[in-house]
Structures are given as structure tokens and as C-alpha cells.
Amino acid sequence: PTPDVPPPPLITMDRASVGYGDRPILTNLSLRIDPDDRIALIGANGNGKSTFAKLLAERLQPMTGELTRARGLKVGFFAQHQIEDLTPEADAIAHLRRLLPDTPEQKIRARLARFGLNQDKAITPAKNLSGGEKARLNLAMITCHDPQFLILDEPTNHLDIDSREALIEAINEFPGAVVLVSHDRHLLELTADRLWLVDKGRVTPFDGDIDDYRQHMLAERAAATRPAAPALEATAPKRSANERRQKLAPLRQEAAKLERLIERIQAAIAEIDGKLADPKSYMKGIDLEGLGKKKAEYLDGLEKAEGKWMELLEEIEEVERG
Structure with a gap:
């Protein structure tokens, strides 16, 4: 539903913690x-993205400073853990009836149908729904009171390609504000127009796109692993050419292995992206939900491999300097 959105600002923070x-x-x-x-919201896992999302959703209150919300602001908060909090024996109709006790069942069914939970799925116990169906039920629940501000923490993890595209379209048409936490690059590139970096205990606007952020993280990781110059470099003993060769050989071999690994991971990600973007995948009975999870695993592995590769390049450079 199209909510009546309060005038700006919806939320302001002043030196809050x-x-x-x-x-x-x-x-x-x-x-x-x-x-x-x-x-x-971008930043490494564990830096506080979910904590910030909970602050916006009023699940946490500021410890210091001020946070002001527009009068009557209604917030919808989607978090992965909420899928696990569904009542296993209750069906989708029962879940929505708790939130809309005065709404006729026909209207509840119509609302569920808009989220792809038609007929039998509306009366299926939550424990028997797929991960994607549970996610869509959760989205139906958080939007049942017409929120003007949506906070979506990893909303596409269990969604198939059609559901992802429907979510992207809905986000872009939504008249209120949206804050996203997601590893789904496709989602972020097609919806987000601002990036906020959560890092080192702060949340700050990031000037650039997703590719700029990736390069920023690689550069920071390289700087963090660069060894400090010795205080008396002029007097430091130099390695002989033979010693350098012996030291460099295994490092270069390991770097070459990592380069090949990175290429294989990138190729695997590209293959998954091709399947997820191909409408024929539905006809072939491909497990799109499983592919999404596999892609997330590959992205995590890619980040680790690139980090290790950067560390090796720094070590090789240091040995070459003698």
C-alpha cells in the first residue's frame, strides 16, 4: 500500500551512540x-550494520546524544532472525490475523496473495513453507500497517529471481525511505542511491559506488598489512641474491595459486549470475534459492582470497627490497 509519508526529515541524529x-x-x-x-549500509561483517539497523527500527535506544523521529513515523523492519521466530504450527493467515485482528479473512488472503502466498500456501503451517515463502510471509507481516520507512536486513537471501525482481520494483516505487543491509550486489546497484560506511565505530556517507568501496577495502587491507620501515634502515643487513630467491619462490607460488583460485571463484560467480538472470532456469527446475546461498559463500571466499593475495604481494615486495 502507498502510505502517507511525513514531511522531511524522517529521522535525524545528533552525536548519538x-x-x-x-x-x-x-x-x-x-x-x-x-x-x-x-x-x-556497507562494511565488513561485525562492524555494526545490524546494530545500526536496530537503532533505526527502535529495537535499540541511543545511549547518548539525540535521535528524533517524524511524528507518527511507522517503521517496517525485516531481519533474517525473524524468519526463525515464526510460529511453526501457525499458517500465514494466523500470523497476519494477530497483526490485523479486525480484518476479514478475505482481505487477509488478498494481502497474502500479493506476496505470492496463494490458496493452499496461505493455510500451510510455517514449518512446511520454503525459505523463500517464509521470507515473503515476513515481508507481508512488516508491511501490514503501511510503514513509511523500511529497514531490510538481507531480504533476498531466500528469494528466487522473480521475487527479487518484484522486491526491487517495489522498493523503487515505494514513496518512503528504505535502508538496506545486503550482500546482493544486484539489489544494491538497482535500488540504492547512497552508501553509508559502517566502520571503526562510525557510520559515515561513502563517496562512490560498490566498485569504489571494494577497491577502498582492498587498499585499506594492503595498508594494514604493510610492514613498518625499520628505524635504522641504512644499517639493516641486506639479504644475498640467493637468499632472496629462496624466500621469494614459495611466496610467488602461493600468490600464483591464489590468483588461479580468484579466477575460478569469479568464474563461478559469473556462472551463477547467468543462471539467476535466465528465466529458463525456472523451467529447468534449478534450485535458485540454493544458488543464491552458494553465491554468498563464493563472495565471502573471494574477499578472503583477495585479502590473502594482497598480503602476499606486500610480503614479496618487502623481500625484493632486501
Whole structure:
């Protein structure tokens, strides 16, 4: 449904901090979210993206500073753990009836049908739904009160290609604000117009696109692993040419192995992307949900391999300098 969105700003933060107990995770947050914002949170796992999402969704309160919301702002928050919190024996109709107790069943069924839960699926116990069907039920639940601000934490992990494309279209047509946390590059590239970097206890606007961020992370990782210059470099003993060759040989072999591994992973990701983008995949009975999970695993492996490769290049450079 198209909600009535309050005038801007929807949320403002002034030197706010958030965390758990007495330990802050993110500090000095001075940010603003307006209607029509499409913001993707980027940063390494464990840096606080989900913590920030919970702050926006009022699951956490600021420890210090100020956070102001537009009057009457309604928020829809999708998180992966909520899929596991569904009542196993209850069907989709029962889940929505708890949130809309005065709504006739016919209208509840119509709402569920808009999320692809038609007829038998509407009366199937949650424990017997697929991962994608559970995700769509969760999306139906978080939107049942017409939120004006959506926070979506990994919304496409269990969705098939048609559901992903429908979600992208819905996000782009939604008149309110959307904040996304996702490893799905396709989703981010087609929806997000702003990137906020969650890193080193801060959340700051990132000037660039997803490719710029990837290069930024590789450069930072290389700088972090670069050895410090010795205090008395002029007096440091030089390795002989033979010693350098002996030291370099295994390093170069390992670097070459990693380069081949990176190429294989990139090829595997490209193959999966091709299958996910091919409508014929449905006709062939391909497990698209499984492909999505496999792609996430490959992306994680690619990041680790590239990090190790950068470390080896730094070590090789140091040995070559003697």
C-alpha cells in the first residue's frame, strides 16, 4: 500500500551512540534520513550494520546524544532472525490475523496473495513453507500497517529471481525511505542511491559506488598489512641474491595459486549470475534459492582470497627490497 509519508526529515541524529549494556558499538552518529532516500549500509561483517539497523527500527535506544523521529513515523523492519521466530504450527493467515485482528479473512488472503502466498500456501503451517515463502510471509507481516520507512536486513537471501525482481520494483516505487543491509550486489546497484560506511565505530556517507568501496577495502587491507620501515634502515643487513630467491619462490607460488583460485571463484560467480538472470532456469527446475546461498559463500571466499593475495604481494615486495 502507498502510505502517507511525513514531511522531511524522517529521522535525524545528533552525536548519538548505540550499543549493548554499557558498551557502545557505534558513536558520534550525526545523520539524517529523508523520504525517497535509498541507503545501503556497507562494511565488513561485525562492524555494526545490524546494530545500526536496530537503532533505526527502535529495537535499540541511543545511549547518548539525540535521535528524533517524524511524528507518527511507522517503521517496517525485516531481519533474517525473524524468519526463525515464526510460529511453526501457525499458517500465514494466523500470523497476519494477530497483526490485523479486525480484518476479514478475505482481505487477509488478498494481502497474502500479493506476496505470492496463494490458496493452499496461505493455510500451510510455517514449518512446511520454503525459505523463500517464509521470507515473503515476513515481508507481508512488516508491511501490514503501511510503514513509511523500511529497514531490510538481507531480504533476498531466500528469494528466487522473480521475487527479487518484484522486491526491487517495489522498493523503487515505494514513496518512503528504505535502508538496506545486503550482500546482493544486484539489489544494491538497482535500488540504492547512497552508501553509508559502517566502520571503526562510525557510520559515515561513502563517496562512490560498490566498485569504489571494494577497491577502498582492498587498499585499506594492503595498508594494514604493510610492514613498518625499520628505524635504522641504512644499517639493516641486506639479504644475498640467493637468499632472496629462496624466500621469494614459495611466496610467488602461493600468490600464483591464489590468483588461479580468484579466477575460478569469479568464474563461478559469473556462472551463477547467468543462471539467476535466465528465466529458463525456472523451467529447468534449478534450485535458485540454493544458488543464491552458494553465491554468498563464493563472495565471502573471494574477499578472503583477495585479502590473502594482497598480503602476499606486500610480503614479496618487502623481500625484493632486501
